[in-house]
Amino acid sequence: MSEKAMIRVRMSMHDAHYGGNLVDGARMLNLFGDVATELLIRQDGDEGLFAGYESVEFLAPVYAGDYIEAVGEITKLGNSSRKMTFEARKVIVPRPDLNESACDVLETPIVVCRAVGTCVVPKDKQRNK
Numbered sequence: 001m002s003e004k005a006m007i008r009v010r011m012s013m014h015d016a017h018y019g020g021n022l023v024d025g026a027r028m029l030n031l032f033g034d035v036a037t038e039l040l041i042r043q044d045g046d047e048g049l050f051a052g053y054e055s056v057e058f059l060a061p062v063y064a065g066d067y068i069e070a071v072g073e074i075t076k077l078g079n080s081s082r083k084m085t086f087e088a089r090k091v092i093v094p095r096p097d098l099n100e101s102a103c104d105v106l107e108t109p110i111v112v113c114r115a116v117g118t119c120v121v122p123k124d125k126q127r128n129k
């Protein structure tokens with residue numbers, strides 16, 4: 001229906017929250033929020049507001065040092081609602097087993113999180129009618 005939006009971010013030691021430098025799952029929702037904002041700006045010329053998620057799945061662990069690509073697209077346009085799907089994928093991983101600075105680009109990205117959610121842009125703020 002609409003174009004996709006994508007951001008790519010490296011998880012830092014600041015993002016690590018649990019043992020073994022595991023990153024909090026909420027960090028993926030933080031990325032999806034920025035993807036949603038871009039989708040809404042492209043669709044409506046407005047940042048909009050996130051109303052809610054109907055599903056969130058954490059499918060693989062994320063660690064400090066991983067590069068995460070978060071993508072999303074609008075799948076349904078309501079009057080003021082915009083339903084979206086999101087996917088976060090791990091595309092680069094550290095290789096501490098080789099040495100402290102070694103990293104690999106993954107031939108096949110690992111899907112770490114999927115979500116479906118709805119944002120709202122009130123009618124009077126939609127600028128791309």
Ligand SMILES: C/C=C/C(=O)SCCNC(=O)CCNC(=O)[C@H](O)C(C)(C)COP(=O)(O)OP(=O)(O)OC[C@H]1O[C@@H](n2cnc3c(N)ncnc32)[C@H](O)[C@@H]1OP(=O)(O)O
Binds near residue numbers: 033047048051
């Ligand atoms: C991009 C990321 C941004 C953020 O993260 S912002 C920070 C987090 N979000 C917020 O702080 C938002 C707080 N919530 C609100 O301000 C309000 O609450 C809303 C503006 C989200 C909605 O308020 P109202 O417009 O008065 O609600 P309605 O008139 O009942 O519904 C408007 C449209 O939105 C759909 N909708 C409302 N809630 C949900 C939901 N929880 N899940 C799915 N859809 C929802 C409805 O159906 C309808 O749709 P239809 O205009 O197309 O007919």
